[in-house]
Amino acid sequence: xxxxxxxxxxxxxxxxxxxxxxxxxxxxxxxxxxxxxxxxxxxxxxxxxxxxxxxxxxxxxxxxxxxxxxxxxxxxxxxxxxxxxxxxxxxxxxxxxxxxxxxxxxxxxxxxxxxxxxxxxxxxxxxxxxxxxxxxxxxxxxxxxxxxxxxxxxxxxxxxxxxxxxxxxxxxxxxxxxxxxxxxxxxxxxxxxxxxxxxxxxxxxxxxxxxxxxxxxxxxxxxxxxxxxx
Numbered sequence: 001x002x003x004x005x006x007x008x009x010x011x012x013x014x015x016x017x018x019x020x021x022x023x024x025x026x027x028x029x030x031x032x033x034x035x036x037x038x039x040x041x042x043x044x045x046x047x048x049x050x051x052x053x054x055x056x057x058x059x060x061x062x063x064x065x066x067x068x069x070x071x072x073x074x075x076x077x078x079x080x081x082x083x084x085x086x087x088x089x090x091x092x093x094x095x096x097x098x099x100x101x102x103x104x105x106x107x108x109x110x111x112x113x114x115x116x117x118x119x120x121x122x123x124x125x126x127x128x129x130x131x132x133x134x135x136x137x138x139x140x141x142x143x144x145x146x147x148x149x150x151x152x153x154x155x156x157x158x159x160x161x162x163x164x165x166x167x168x169x170x171x172x173x174x175x176x177x178x179x180x181x182x183x184x185x186x187x188x189x190x191x192x193x194x195x196x197x198x199x200x201x202x203x204x205x206x207x208x209x210x211x212x213x214x215x216x217x218x219x220x221x222x223x224x225x226x227x228x229x230x
Contacts, residue, residue: 005030007032008032010034011035011057021213027133036064036065037059037060040065043073051076051078055080081102098117135168137151137211142162145158163199164226167180172226173225174223177196180223200216212229213228213229214226214227214228
């Protein structure tokens with residue numbers, strides 16, 4: 001699954017949440033800023049791989065934010081605005097933005113443009129050799145054997161982490177207990193299928209109430225899945 005950090009800057013919270021939904025489904029980690037000052041603060045704190053930047057924001061507008069970012073970074077920037085005048089497009093490119101999208105837009109187009117820019121600028125959409133999946137308030141990193149919930153590292157036994165990573169890497173796919181034993185524990189494992197139930201129970205205790213965008217769901221009579229809201 002693709003890994004990257006996107007900073008979405010827009011004073012319309014509905015647009016921010018829509019973009020968050022689509023980007024996180026693609027595996028990106030998303031930060032949100034609702035005004036220009038917050039955008040610069042979040043940029044400094046999170047070090048994003050790309051910035052989606054609305055022009056009409058309070059405190060500092062998108063032009064000012066773009067100028068400040070360009071003083072210190074070559075991070076790709078996609079400008080977003082309700083305006084479609086040629087002057088705005090030219091000004092944005094002159095200030096150093098990499099692309100320009102006019103509202104209303106299709107979120108799938110935004111995702112495609114992000115991937116194209118990252119390929120063009122040499123920013124990978126998937127970190128070399130990194131096994132990591134990201135969802136809202138959840139990061140499962142199998143390379144570091146690290147689980148982050150709400151930005152905090154949660155101590156997790158290796159097999160629990162491997163189970164969660166396997167399910168989260170294949171969202172909405174249903175697995176039987178026997179499949180999970182084979183694919184997570186290995187064919188040589190001869191344990192009881194209740195082992196899976198115990199590990200799922202422990203994971204749920206760690207993840208309970210974290211987000212309403214995903215959950216570990218029991219599919220009665222079958223097994224389990226990592227359910228992601230469409």
